[in-house]
Amino acid sequence: WGRGRLRSYQSLESFYAEFCLLNSLTVKDCLNFWRKTLDLKKADYISHPKQISRLAEILHEEESIVTTVFVKKDFIRNFFGQSWNLVSWAQTGDYKEIKYCPKCINDGYHAYFHDYHVFKKCLIHNIELVEEKFYSRKQSSRYYLYVNYLRNLMLKNSNGKIFTRKIPVSEQFLKSRQKFEVFINWTKEVDCCTRSMIPVNPIDYPYS
Secondary structure, eight states: OOOTTOOOOOOHHHHHHHHHHHHOOHHHHHHHHHHHHHTTTTOOOOOOHHHHHHHHHHHHHHHHHHHHHOOOHHHHHHOOTOOOOOOOOOOOEEEEEEEEHHHHOOOOOOOBGGGGOOOOOTTTTOOEEEEEEEOOOOOSSSSHHHHHHHHHHHHHHHHTGSSSSOOOOOHHHHHHHHHHHHHHHHHHHHHHHHOOOOOSSOOOOOOO
């Protein structure tokens, strides 16, 4: 893996996809490896401090960065509120959606904010996000298919860059991360404010 590959707010699924490519693993083998290594019930559920510490140790990354990538349940609940739909692989139906930035995916990067439904442009490059749909076979896990599709996207678009050490974080990336953190703080305030509103009619529409 190598220290410095992990980036803040990188989607957990893109980490799994990249880990598969770097270590020549299938998605199934990759998810099973991390389930056993971290004693997980589900591959997308990582929250215990001991798991974060173990991940930081294995990947040689700072815990502060590891937390933004792996503590997904807390990330969604705390940053976006209880009812904000963040990840498109959880949608129902035969086809699932995935959004990504062409320039980011070329550098082997896919962030949580790329798949967030209110964003139309990449926060880093300020260009339109690409939205694709892929068929979700009933015999396979939706999560497995999402990671596998993202893996294929990264392999197809990275031009081999994913196999080399990533360049140091640019000033542009740091500024975009700051923008995203401002957005995160705003959603916290909105969520808190909404919960403090008082219903004024029988169907519980809050009045600010």
